[in-house]
Amino acid sequence: MPATERRELILEAAAKVFGERGYVGATTDAVAREADVSQPYVVRMFGSKAALFEAVLTRSLDRLLAMFRDAAAAFEEERATDPETELALCIGRNYVDLLRDRGILLSLMQAFMLGADPEIGPVARAGWMRVYRCLRDEIGLTSEEVVGILDRGMLINTLVGLRLAADWDDPDVSEMITTAMPQKAGIVRALADERG
Amino acid sequence: MPATERRELILEAAAKVFGERGYVGATTDAVAREADVSQPYVVRMFGSKAALFEAVLTRSLDRLLAMFRDAAAAFEEERATDPETELALCIGRNYVDLLRDRGILLSLMQAFMLGADPEIGPVARAGWMRVYRCLRDEIGLTSEEVVGILDRGMLINTLVGLRLAADWDDPDVSEMITTAMPQKAGIVRALADERG
């Protein structure tokens, strides 16, 4: 297999493992197992675990920003036929699609929680502000609108990190997920089922 | 020093270290150093690192719920003179006070991100739902109102985890913090300054 393709497989596996266990808790061996290669190969391909994590973060961030741009484009198109539609709804739809690859959002979230780390912290803050500026300058939202998007996003990320949907039987759990994600609770539940 | 007092000191130190580095990244040695005791003492007092983390989580959760109850009481009192006041504002005021002990909110947040862990996950989910039920049943909010409180809370927790206020010089950073925490941006900035 060509190295570029293998690289993408490893990045995908790494995003999942980093998202589940956090930066320190994730082992290069677990990433290797998930990608079905040997542990030394993972380390040598990226140079170090830290470099692998940064590669995962830039990849995740690129996907997230691309999602926002896609959602904004879909919103513009949709508004032609339905002038009542809202951008937040379009973003919400596309956001849930990102959840299918849980690693993208959770690995970012794990980085955000390590702001005190002298190496990860600056990278995480820069990534966060790229999101803010994308929404404000490219999509053209006010700072209040951006914050309104981000806070619901952080709640959803937390619920995903919690694996709260695993307790869907609890009526309080289903109520809270349904309230937080009105349009997409069904999909979230299905994803939780199929992945335990 | 009596053991109960030492225990509280260690819990405080542990909350800070767990909040900064995450569960796996935090070492019992770092906790011990922060509490100014030896590493084996920390381990023996709580039995294991995992037991220490759970003790930190219950303590943090108790403080958080107590804060919500205090805020609700303050709201009732305040409404007598100002019928326009809002519960969210009262909670916001008290929430920022909790930030003075950053470990409380961040150690909880770190636990929420480990929902996939077979040991921490169930504890984290149970803790989260205690928060939800407290706000809904004791404070008497609708599920929509609870979610409205929680999502802004998760955004603030993320900003604190990021140590975003460290980049206050960046005008985009100050704009976004001020937008997310209109009443308390000044305090946040001061806290960031005094603690680096």
Add this chain to the structure above:
DNA sequence: AGAGCAAGTAATCATTCGATAACCACTCCG
């Protein structure tokens, strides 16, 4: 054929970290 390179693996090393064991100091009490 065989040189050369790309894509990997097996074996191993040095550190780090949680945990354990053994020991020390002080105070209180008979």
Add this chain to the structure above:
DNA sequence: CGGAGTGGTTATCGAATGATTACTTGCTCT
């Protein structure tokens, strides 16, 4: 005095983990 309980410490061990080295395999191009 002496011993027992309380509040600690120093020394050390074993497992886990990131990294390194050296080897193997298979393809391609003269």
